[in-house]
Amino acid sequence: MTMPVCVGPERAAVAGLLLAGGAGRRMGGVDKGWQLLAGRALVEHVLDRLAPQVGPLWLSANRSLERYRSLGLPVLPDDACWTDMGPLAGLATLAPHLPPSVDFVQLAPCDTPLLPTDLVARLYAFLACHADCAACYPQTSDGPEPVMLLLRRAALSGLPDYLRQGGRSLRGWLAACGGAAVPFDASTAFANANDPDSLQRLDLLLRAATVRDSGA
DSSP states (O other): OOOOOOOOGGGEEEEEEEEOOOOOGTTOOGGGGEEEEEEHHHHHHHHHGGGGGGEEEEEESSSOOOHTTTTTTTOOOOOOOTTTTHHHHHHHHHHHGGTOOOOEEEEETTOOOOOOOOOOHHHHHHHHHTOSSEEEEEEEEEEEOGGEEEEEEEGGGGGGHHEEEEEEHHHHHHHHHHHEEEOOSSSGOOOOOSSHHHHHHHHHHHHHHHHHHHHH
């Protein structure tokens, strides 16, 4: 039996949305994107890994707007009608800004500096071979990572109604629109900085990854 060949997407067809709009409560209310890791802001580490994988790229933020704009990206504060609705607010705000050339949207939070450099390619390969699947996201031995989802643009059409009806859960929306988990081996690639302790652990992981990549 011949297996289908799933080629990678054109970069222009994949928009990226970097999520930096959270309140950072477990980090003491600070803006997590600007917390330093190995001398650089978390958001800069994530950009280094996400930007080469996507075409147009936006940043979802609700504070430090000018500082985020200094990164050279268009910054989207949550639309007033989606205030305090979490990552889905960022997606709903982004939808009207997507150019016709975009068929997919990749999400990434601003506090995941080790995200895989082949994240989009692997998630896209799954969607390309599963036409009935509206979105997919990584799953490791530590559990699912829905905030790292890749979704078909068409899936966004039902998002406003989901939010207006009181839906807030990203996992709930994925279940409703037909999302699927894709196995990934390296759980450390999705480690995030939810609190000061996890930021310290990330520093150790980043140093180890740097040594490994350098071949030292």
